Amino acid sequence: MTRWYTEKKREHYYKQAKRQGYRARSAFKLKQIQRRFAPLHKGDIVLDLGAAPGGWSQVASELVGPTGTVIGIDLSSIRPLDGVRFLKGDLTEDTTIDALRELLGKRDVDVVLSDMSPDISGVYSIDHARSIYLCEHAFKLTQSFLKPKGCFVCKVFTGGSLNEFIAQMHQRFEKIYQFSPQASRKSSSELYLIAREFHRNIHQ
Numbered sequence: 001m002t003r004w005y006t007e008k009k010r011e012h013y014y015k016q017a018k019r020q021g022y023r024a025r026s027a028f029k030l031k032q033i034q035r036r037f038a039p040l041h042k043g044d045i046v047l048d049l050g051a052a053p054g055g056w057s058q059v060a061s062e063l064v065g066p067t068g069t070v071i072g073i074d075l076s077s078i079r080p081l082d083g084v085r086f087l088k089g090d091l092t093e094d095t096t097i098d099a100l101r102e103l104l105g106k107r108d109v110d111v112v113l114s115d116m117s118p119d120i121s122g123v124y125s126i127d128h129a130r131s132i133y134l135c136e137h138a139f140k141l142t143q144s145f146l147k148p149k150g151c152f153v154c155k156v157f158t159g160g161s162l163n164e165f166i167a168q169m170h171q172r173f174e175k176i177y178q179f180s181p182q183a184s185r186k187s188s189s190e191l192y193l194i195a196r197e198f199h200r201n202i203h204q
Contacts (some may be wrong), residue, residue: 024055026115028183029192030153031059036179037194039151043067045109047100047145049091049138050116052076057084060113071103092137100145108147114138114154117190124189128159135165135193142198143172152195159189169195171202 016028034040040063048057051072060070061083070084073096078086085103089096116138118130135156142152152173156162169176174197184190 024053025183027055027059029115029181030056030113032181032183033153033179033192033194034059034063037177037196039111039153039194039196040064041110044111045069045104045107046071046111046113047109047141048072049112049114049141050074050134051086052078054078054081054084054086056113056115057081057086060084060111071100071109073100091141097141097144104145109145109150110147111151111153112138112142112146114152116155125159128157128161128189131155131157132159132161132165136168139165139169139172143200146198148199150198152193152198154193154195155190156193157189158191162191166193169193172200173198 016025040046040060042065044064045068046060046064048060048070051057052074054072057070057072058081061081064070066083072078072084072086073089073091075088075090077088087096087099087103089099091097114135116134118127118134120127135154138154139152146152156165166176173195175195177194179192179194181192
């Protein structure tokens with residue numbers, strides 16, 4: 001019964017994404033995060049990490065409107081999308097960070113989104129560790145590019161290192177919420193962290 005329900009839910013969001021013109025059903029995860037926490041606003045500059053195939057960038061572009069800016073980064077190529085700039089590169093490499101800095105100029109971003117997932121090995125402890133590794137790199141980017149009072153939304157796999165990572169985030173963000181969107185699979189270990197009120201100096 002549980003497996004049947006999970007498959008039906010996946011099929012529902014997949015079909016809904018096709019109907020509404022979204023590139024991935026994960027678009028509904030960001031929509032549900034937005035409905036609950038409203039991290040994105042008109043005119044915002046948004047950085048979307050792990051952007052392929054572009055579902056989150058589509059939603060972000062709709063929410064920030066024509067006065068906003070969305071920049072997506074991924075290792076994979078992404079088909080062009082109106083209102084979105086894409087960078088192909090590895091965010092753990094300096095060349096990608098330099099290209100991003102050049103694209104932004106002197107501007108900082110209002111929101112950093114990360115829906116990055118590691119290559120799944122099937123070994124839970126390894127997948128959790130890889131997920132934390134990606135989250136730490138995304139968090140590092142917030143310290144270079146996020147405006148004071150900015151917001152960070154990050155997908156992580158639950159596990160033993162999660163609380164330690166959240167403690168790191170609390171050094172830079174006033175409030176951190178944990179959220180499981182309805183569009184996530186019921187059996188999934190993924191969790192979204194919504195961090196608000198960024199500050200540049202470490203907060204003990």
